[in-house]
Amino acid sequence: MYKSILVPIDLAETDVAKPAIAQAATLSQTFGATVRLLNVMPMTPVMLAEYVPADFDTQQLESSQAALAAVARDCGIDSTRVSSVVRQGGIYHEILEEASAIKADLIVMTSHRPAMRTYFLGSNAGHVVRYAKCSVLVVRP
Template sequence: MYRKIVIPVDLAHLGDLAKAMQTAADLARLYSIPVVYVAVAGTVPDEVARTPEEHAEKLRALAREQGERHGHEASAHPLHSADPQGELNRLLRATTAELGADLVVMASHKPALLDWLLPSHGGSVAEHSEASVFVVR
């Protein structure tokens, strides 16, 4: 039914992502399709990595580890931006299309009062993406 799953991850908050990653793994096994781990690094050092390349290396390690643990095909697609927070939604949409993925699985916070002003990343991607979007609360 699906061809490829994209799962955006924030390496600084991996703890919040367990459910989303499990969901992606289950779906990947169900349809025997690959999962692409996408993360956007900042260009300046942060708590995850000091260079975009170090960040990319960590993402690849995560993809490898997840793929081995759940037994699905996994790869990493590291991106970087001078404004990772501001550009995240746009980058995710473009990357999903570029990768030819038709299912996005992403974690998102619960709907909150101020979402009308600043929609969650999950909400924003779902609103504009051509792919199906599975928002994991």
């Protein structure tokens, strides 16, 4: 049923992502699907650019790649079926772009319990659910 599963992960809150990773691992084993772990780094604001080292973005990218690779190693998914990628930009936009790029047929992600501000502003999970061209499974921590 599923061949390609995308799992967006916030590296600042890897514990919150564990239920989504576990669900993706089960689905991967059941259907023989590949799993792509994704982390999206925010763009460095222009106003801060002069206060950070010239290679700040490169350092952040390398750090994120190493942390995501560690999550991939420890996630319980066969190493031949799991990969990881770090993208930079708007969170839900990059999730949707990566899903399209890998032809994902399922996105598995966690979402916080809704707070009053997310009812008015929306959440990344909400945007992904609304605009994804594939199925989305939202797992509550």
